[in-house]
Amino acid sequence: MNRKHSLALAALMGLAMTVTACGSDDGGDDASDTDSSSSQSSSADGKIGVILPDTESSVRWESADRPALGAAFDAAGVEYDIQNAEGDAERMTQIADTMIGNGVTVLAIVNLDSESGAAIQEKAASQGVATIDYDRLTLGGSAEYYVSFDNTVVGELQGQGLADCLGDKKANIVYLNGAPTDNNATLFADGAHSVLDEMPYEVVGEQDVPDWDNEEAATIFQQLYTAANGKVDGVLAANDGLAGAAIGILEGNGQAGKVPVTGQDATVEGLQNVLAGTQCMTVYKSATQEAEALAQAAIALVNGEEAETTGTTTDSEGGRDVPSILLEPQSITKVNVMDVIEDGGQKAADVCTGEFKKLCADAGIS
């Protein structure tokens, strides 16, 4: 999707949000049946369930994805139920069972690990409920579609961002990777390595952060930093939360702003760190685009049609090619933080608070 198109869509969604601003999580059922099978974007009769993973690994799930999904389903005129598993795979399984019992026709999950995700999808299929992988591919799963960003490209952008900040000279770098149970984390790390392994850098520490836990990330980074005798010149942190953890430790050592750190999700905190110069970059992945892609795929399934896809993704564990809609991520540095604001990814009022007011003004953000 090109930028112009996505901006136009974002504007449309904005309009839809204004019109349905008083709606609840249960979308309206005002579908007109007559022409619902003629177009994938028309209203549908089914009910879509979405289970988000947690509230801790990234603020994105509740602050960006939930409202964007609600807006996309409202605009499509389809009923929906969005829940959050709060980081508990058993809870996700229970929510899935309840949603299936309540008659969802399509179930989309952001799995907490592939094993529990695959079990949920198998059960759904046995009850005639179609499933979609939202953001994270479930290895060995049976989802009809996979809706996400190109996550290898996300990692490449992070690697390139760090290389741009460090330059073409010798440097010691540390990787703070995401959860080992998240297939995306593998793709992010692979993408970053493909760029950074070509640079004259030495990897002086690399570790996964279980569950993307920010507190544990601080402990892990402190250990890696100490083991490297503080000789760390750059940090490949897989998302803004992990970046914040590393920046906290660097701050304690008088190194914040001197050691470039990458991120992802263009969160308020991430953008503020980019403006302050303590974070070298973040990656913006429009929740509006991802939610619209999910709505499109879900409605196609409800209507018994095929969704528009961008290609397939190989599930190496399940040995199958999953029809996919993969969107394009964008690298954000100090010079284009404004792009995120203009696209509706964050509000200037949320980013430009307190000490960040002046930094925003300097960066032309109002």
Ligand code: BGC
């Ligand atoms: C998502 C990231 C997110 C991370 C932690 C990944 O699967 O793609 O956007 O920061 O999970 O929730």
